[in-house]
Structures are given as structure tokens and as C-alpha cells.
Amino acid sequence: MRALRMLLGSLLWIVSGLLVLLGVLLSVTLILAPLGIPLFLLGKKLMGASVRLFLPRAVAHPVKKGRKSAGDLAGSLHHRAGSVTQGLPSRKRSKGPWKKMKGAFA
Secondary structure (H helix, E strand, C coil): CHHHHHHHHHHHHHHHHHHHHHHHHHHHCCCCHHHHHHHHHHHHHHHHHHHHHHCCHHHHCHHHHHHHHHHHHHHHHHHHHHHHCCCCCCCCCCCCHHHHCHHHCC
8 A cells, every 4th residue: 555655646647747847837938927927836746645645644644633532532541430430338419509609799
């Protein structure tokens, strides 16, 4: 799978390099500049996509990878906390003094 991503990334990098070069050459002439500028921008966008194909998924998409690992961490912490509190006696939650003071601030 990694070899296929590297092959696709290198082919896309070559195509995007040619598009950038053609966009620069067309932008030099004022008549063909409206065609060269979008071609240059498309090549630039494809260049970024090709570089992301070379990188591992954790580096290319850090938000997706971080969200998944954070969810795994939270699940494991919840599981550990449940095992720690199993032996402790349960207690009812007190209403606290703020319930008595509620009428004073109304």
C-alpha cells in the first residue's frame, strides 16, 4: 500500500510540476495570463496533494488521527477509573449550602 501511495504521489508531483511550469510560461504573456494563472493555481494545489501522499497518515491528517487517539485515551481512562472506584462505598450527593441560599439571591 505504501509503495502504491509513493508511486501515485510521484506521478502526481510530476504532473503538477508540469502544470506549474506551463502556468508560469502562459502568465508571462499578457494575452494568455487569464489561462496561465488558474493553471498555476491548480498545479500548486496538486503539488500539495502529492506531498500529502508521500507522508504517513498521522502527519498528513493530524486532526483525524488526534481525534481518534483522544477518544481511545478517554475510553481507557474511563475504564480505569471504573475499576478503581469499584471497591469504594457509594455516598449520596449532598445538596450543599447553595440550595439554602437560593432564596436570598432571588
